[in-house]
Structures are given as C-alpha cells and as structure tokens.
Amino acid sequence: MITNIKKELEEEHEFKVSYIDNQGNGVSLSNNKKFLIPGALKDETVLAQPMKIINRKVYCKLTKIKFPSNFRIKEDCSKFITCGGCNFRQVNNSWLQNWKLKKLLQKTDSLKIQKKILPMTTLKNNSRRRATFSANYQNGRLNIGFISRFQEKIIDLKVCKVLDKNLLRLYNYLKNNLERSIKKNINFKIQINLVDNGSDIVFDLLKGSFKNIFEIDNLISDLISESVLRVSFKEGNKIFSFPLHGEVRNKLGILNNKTIFTFPPPGGFLQPTKSGETEIIKYVLSGIKGSKKVADLFCGSGTLSIPISENAKMMCVDSNIDSLSGLKDGLKFHNKIDKSEVIHQNLLHVPISYQVLNEMDSIVINPPSKGAFRQIKEIIKSGVKIIVYVSCNINSFERDALILLNNGYELEWIKPIDQFPNTNHLEIVSKFNMVKSEKI
Numbered sequence: 001m002i003t004n005i006k007k008e009l010e011e012e013h014e015f016k017v018s019y020i021d022n023q024g025n026g027v028s029l030s031n032n033k034k035f036l037i038p039g040a041l042k043d044e045t046v047l048a049q050p051m052k053i054i055n056r057k058v059y060c061k062l063t064k065i066k067f068p069s070n071f072r073i074k075e076d077c078s079k080f081i082t083c084g085g086c087n088f089r090q091v092n093n094s095w096l097q098n099w100k101l102k103k104l105l106q107k108t109d110s111l112k113i114q115k116k117i118l119p120m121t122t123l124k125n126n127s128r129r130r131a132t133f134s135a136n137y138q139n140g141r142l143n144i145g146f147i148s149r150f151q152e153k154i155i156d157l158k159v160c161k162v163l164d165k166n167l168l169r170l171y172n173y174l175k176n177n178l179e180r181s182i183k184k185n186i187n188f189k190i191q192i193n194l195v196d197n198g199s200d201i202v203f204d205l206l207k208g209s210f211k212n213i214f215e216i217d218n219l220i221s222d223l224i225s226e227s228v229l230r231v232s233f234k235e236g237n238k239i240f241s242f243p244l245h246g247e248v249r250n251k252l253g254i255l256n257n258k259t260i261f262t263f264p265p266p267g268g269f270l271q272p273t274k275s276g277e278t279e280i281i282k283y284v285l286s287g288i289k290g291s292k293k294v295a296d297l298f299c300g301s302g303t304l305s306i307p308i309s310e311n312a313k314m315m316c317v318d319s320n321i322d323s324l325s326g327l328k329d330g331l332k333f334h335n336k337i338d339k340s341e342v343i344h345q346n347l348l349h350v351p352i353s354y355q356v357l358n359e360m361d362s363i364v365i366n367p368p369s370k371g372a373f374r375q376i377k378e379i380i381k382s383g384v385k386i387i388v389y390v391s392c393n394i395n396s397f398e399r400d401a402l403i404l405l406n407n408g409y410e411l412e413w414i415k416p417i418d419q420f421p422n423t424n425h426l427e428i429v430s431k432f433n434m435v436k437s438e439k440i
C-alpha cells in the first residue's frame, strides 16, 4: 500500500490498469491518486516504477507486464516508452485507429455528429518530415536525440520508425560529424524540416553567439556535402540564415496544370507529413469549392492559402511574421499577390472582426492546438456561409464546433487524417454550413 510521496517514488508497485487517458497513458487509481503508466493497456496488471509527480498525478515507468491485454503485440522499437516520441507501439494499427475514432466519437458526443464522420485516412511508418532534436556537447562528446520521457536525458534514436528515412539519415550524419564543428560545451536544439528538394536546418542556441559556438566554415562545408538547402542560427529572437543549395520549396501538388509551392521560413510550420498535407489540402479545397473570396485564418506560410488563391481572392492572417514573409514570396511566385491581403495579427487576442469577415464566401481556420475561441465568436456573428475548420486537437475543436452548431451552423462532414501514427493525436478537417443566418 502506498502511503507517502517519497515511498511512492522509490518503489516499484503492482498496478491494475483501469483505462487509457487522452494522452495514451494507462491509468491506475489507488489511494485517491492517479498513476499514469505510458505503454500499459486497459485491464492489464503491470509492475511500474513511480518516477515523478506532476499536479498530483504520479508518472510511472512500466517495468513488467504480469497479465497482458489480448490486444498487446510485441513492440518493434527498443526505445519505445523511454524516448517519448510514440505513445503506442504495443498494439496493431487497426486497434489504434479504432481507439482514435472512439475518442473522436466520445469527444464529439455532445455535437451529435457521429454519422458525419468520413473514413479515416492513415499514413505509413517513416513519414514524419519535421523534428526538433535536443543536443548536448560536453568535453568532446556530443549527444543528439529526443528528451527522455522520465529523466532529463537525451535518447539516441539510431533507428526510428516514425521519422522519414532522409531525416533519420541527416540525424545520423549530424550525430557522427557535428562535434568537429563545435568549439565549446553547450546545450542547443536542432530543428529540421524536410522539403522535396532537401532539408532546412535551424540550430536554436539557448545562449551565446553562433560564431563563438561553431567552426562556421567547417560546419557549412559539411552541410553542403549533405545537400542541406539552408542553415540558420537562432539567437533569442534573431535568426541568421545561410542559403546553401538554393531555395527551400515545399511542393504542394499540381493545380490548374501548374506545380504549386510554399516557401517555409527557417523553422516555420510545416504539416508533419507530406501525405497528410496532400489530404488536408484536398478536403479544404473541396470544402470551399466555388468560393471567390476566402479568409485563411492562422495561415502560416500558405499550405492552404496558396492552393486556394488559384481560384479565389484571399485574406491571410497569422501572428508569425517570418511565415507571412514566406507566404508573400509564395503569392508573388504564383502571381497572386495582387489579389491577396496578408495581415499580421495575434488572432487569439485580437480576432478579425465579423464586419471584415462577412465579405467572405468562406473561411478556413487552422488554429494551434488551443483552438480559436475568440475568433469563432466573431465568425458566428459574420454569418459567412461556409467554414472549414482544420484542427489537430479534438478537445479545442469540440468547444469551438459547439459554438458554431449553437449559432446557426450545421456540420456537413468531418474527415479524420491520422497524421500522427503511433501517437494519441489526430488531425481533422471539417466543413460547416450556415443554415440559419445570424448575420449582423
């Protein structure tokens, strides 16, 4: 029996797992406390070592499965659970898709929209094309990897089933070669985006100047040999970029018989997988079909604005000035800048007002995971006929969708896209139509 915190953190215990929470942790309840056990499945009896307590929840490391679930399979990665990247590798894909769908159904229960959920699109292993690694250089030794789930420790990735093979190859190259270009002991982050013609690297320096940390000439000639397109160094709010192999272009596909691209800025947002991006664009374009004036709220560097601008006038809004500069490059490249308005605004604090929005035929909204509560309040007042909401968080989506449904909108469909295989996350694209105009 567990009696005090200190003891809880010292000893391995036996737990019966009651359910899996939204983050994918097995949960056991004992002594009015929640024990969260990543990797454990419902109804299993397991041994686990309490590791840390956050908000009265005790996070435990799974050490032994005494009575396994019928759904358990042998995981295919030795770093599973420790590395912190995947939540699920101990179940097969169809189990995980069912779990995500059930979660979507439970979460949207209040919305009464179950019958409008389209079949889920799933993606392959090794499809993730962006990642941020932690790096530590101490006395000639360099470690690069993901931060461990339980300790402040960098986990080496050697083989990873989630990352795109080219990203993994570049990771391995940096792991084996970067130390010869580092001059002093330092912790930093390495952010890599893969686009079709190569990779884009940002070294995010927590302190110090890149000139004092790296042997720049060495580093640049190494990265050129690896076909890196651009390297940048982030020092606080400042970013210093060096183009190496030409432009960083993200090919979105072919529209109106021409290839269209975005130009993501250093470290800029990129949908995590290429095929997920293609699927999102397809559903967004079908959702706004026929619209001649479209607002793209939380537009980033234009993954959605650029394809939409092929057939519509655009109003594009985001708070990231670098992404907007990439977006403008994209709009110029496609000769759409003259019929587009690009606005730099913090939409979570100051939403675009309904008087501005009500000129639109449709609104596309793709907020960060916390959703867009204030902006949705303006949207319902605008009475715009079509809203396409793209979300990576079904909790905030449920809250925002309920506001739309309670204010004259009806859901036409929701498309689940499993952009994050082996994790608890799910991307959705949804279309709402105004059925009862509240236009002010």
Ligand SMILES: C[S@@+](CC[C@H](N)C(=O)[O-])C[C@H]1O[C@@H](n2cnc3c(N)ncnc32)[C@H](O)[C@@H]1O
Pocket (backbone or CB within 6 Å): 269, 270, 271, 298, 299, 300, 301, 302, 303, 304, 317, 318, 319, 320, 323, 345, 346, 347, 348, 349, 366, 367, 368
């Ligand atoms: C999920 S991304 C979507 C980007 C774009 N639709 C795409 O597919 O590439 C969310 C975007 O919201 C932007 N963002 C985050 N917080 C914001 C805020 N407070 N106001 C406006 N934009 C914000 C980010 O810069 C990012 O571009």
